[in-house]
Amino acid sequence: MSLISDELYESMKRSCGGNYIIVDPLNTQCLELIKDYDKCVSGIYENLILAPKCDLTSPDCHRNILTRLLWQSYRSMLSEYWANNESGTTGKWERCKWSLQSNKDIKSSIPYHKKNSIEGYRSLIFSGDHDMLTPYIGTQDWIRSLNYSIIDKWRPWMILDQVAGYTTTYANKMTFATVKRGGHTLDYKPKENSILFQRWISGQPL
Missing domain, CATH: 1.10.10 (Arc Repressor Mutant, subunit A)
Structure with missing residues (x-):
């Protein structure tokens, strides 16, 4: 989205080795580059x-x-x-129950996606393409790590002759879609997300 320069992006990749959150305190070059990155996005x-x-x-x-x-x-x-x-519902469901105690940390949801797809469940994974918290390129990366073959190539999906986002379909009944100008949650583009879900849940092509 042109938030940082290509030069900064390439330098960070080279110096930080893909680790931008918990950086080795001795890696002063990476730390300086992250400062430059923060200056670029601090107002976003x-x-x-x-x-x-x-x-x-x-x-x-x-x-x-x-x-x-x-x-x-x-x-x-x-x-x-x-x-x-x-x-x-069995029992009371509570959103974000912070008092809930857990003795297990799920480090990756990928094994669960694999299990569900092996058992024949359809899945829809979607990302707003203007979300910086969970960028769509990261979502694409973990989907690709499943090594499913592509059934339907990357293409736009439309609403009334307007591009609403882009989508691709993988083997094992997995669909990935982006929502154009969408954010971190559904409410930023409610109409588009509603149509996306209605088409998918009814088995229509996006």
Whole structure:
């Protein structure tokens, strides 16, 4: 998305060896490059890079943050209402139950995807193409690590003759799709995401 220069990208790849989060403190060259990277993206709202990242001292910013928080709370309430429908839930479902104790850390979901696809389950994996928290290229990487053959080549998927994103289909009933101008969650492009899901769940081509 032209957020950093090609030169910085290549230098970081070369110096950091793909590790940009927990960097060896002795790798001073990588640390300096990460500082340059941070300068380039510090003003970007990571969930949706098209949205402004506001100044916390501004009253308008406070209103924007409050609106986002209220919307997130409303979505959480709706998801709990839906998930606890008495026709399909065993026990009470709670979103982000922080008090839940766990003694197992799932380091990778890839084995679970493999198991589900081997058992014949269809899967739809999608990414907003303007999400910096989970960029679509990272999603593509782990899908490719499954080594499934491509059934349907990379192509645009359309809504009313407009490109809504891009998609490809792999063996084992796995579909990957991007949502154009989409962010980290469905609500940034609700219409497009709804149509995407409706087509997929009904078995139509995207």
